[in-house]
Amino acid sequence: MNDYLDLFISYLAVEKGGSLNTREAYSRDLSRYLDHLEKSGVKSPEDVTPADIAGFMARLKEEGLSPRSRGRSLSAVRMFHKFLQIERYSAGNPASIIETPRVSKKLPEFLTYDEVERLFEACSGESSENVRDMAMLQLLYATGLRVSELVSLKLMEINMDAGYLITTGKGEKERLVPVGETAIRDLSKYLENVRPKLDPLDRNPYIFLSRLGESMSRQAFWNIIKKRSRLGGIRKNISPHTLRHSFATHLLENGADLRSVQIMLGHADLSTTQIYTHVTRERLKRLHSEIHPRG
Secondary structure, X not given: OHHHXXXXXXXXXXXOOOOHHHHHHHHXXXXXXXXXXXXXXXXXXXXXXXXXXXHHHHHHHHOOOOHXXXXXXXXXXXXXXHHHHHOOOOOOOOOOOOOOOOOOOOOOOOOOHHHHHHHHHOOOOOOHHHHXXXXXXXXXXXXXXXXXXXXXXXXXXXXXXXXXXXXXOHHHOEEEEEOOHHHHHHHHXXXXXXXXXXXXXXXXXXXXXXXXXXXXXXXXXXXXXXXHHXXXXXXXXXXXXXXXXXXXXXXXXXXXXXXXXXXXXXXXXXXXXXXXXXXXXXXXXXXXXXXXXXX
C-alpha cells in the first residue's frame, strides 16, 4: 500500500500544486493510516472496507487525538481513496460514508485596539531590531497574512508606491492584498535604514532578515511576537495568528463586508471567514451587558 502513497504524494505535487507543508502533512496522516491497514491484514485498495476506516478512526480517538486532528486525518484518507478511485486502482471510495468527528467551534483569540497599540509601543526605538520588528508587526496587522506568508515575502512582491503586495497562500494560490500607509511607512524605514546593513551585497530576495542576514524563519518570528507581547504587558498567550484574527475582527467591526475580508485572508470558503462574525457578535453582547443600564 505504501507504493500507492508515493503515487498520491506525487499527484498532490503535480496535479494539485500542493505545497511541501501540505504534502508532508498528508504523508504523516496517511502513513499512520496505512500502518493500521497493514496490521489489519489489508494488502490492496480493493480490500479496504468502511469498517477498516472506522476502526482507524476509533484507534485515533483511543490515542487521545482531538476531533479536529481526527477530522484532518479522515480528510486525508478520503482524498487518498478518491485518488485511488480516479486512477482506477479501486472501484469505490470506502471513506465517503464515514462521518467527520464533530468539532466545537472555538472563537479565535484576538487583541483589543489598546493591546495592538501596546504591542507596537513595545517596538518603539531606533535600534535595528526595533525597526525591523515594528515593520513586521505592522505589516502583519495591516494585511492579515499568515506567518508563513510574511516570512516568505520577497522584495519583488510588494509595491510600496501603490500600497499592495502579492502573496502565495495555501494551495499555491496568489492573492493581492492592500497595505495601509502606516505599515508602508514603517516598512520603508526598515528597507532604507536596516535591511541594507543585514544584506549589504543585496543577495537575499526576502524582505525580512535575521541579525545574520538570513531569511527569517517562522519560529524566529514566533519568538519575536512573544517577546514584544511580554514587553507590552499583554497577558494573553498570543501567536502570529492572533494578529491575523485581530486584522479580520477589527475590519468587520469597522464595517468591512465579509466577502472582502475572505479575499484578503485568502480563505477558499466563505464559511471559514464567518467565524469572525461570531466574534464581533459575542463582543457586542458583552459590551451591551456591561454598559446598558438594564444589561
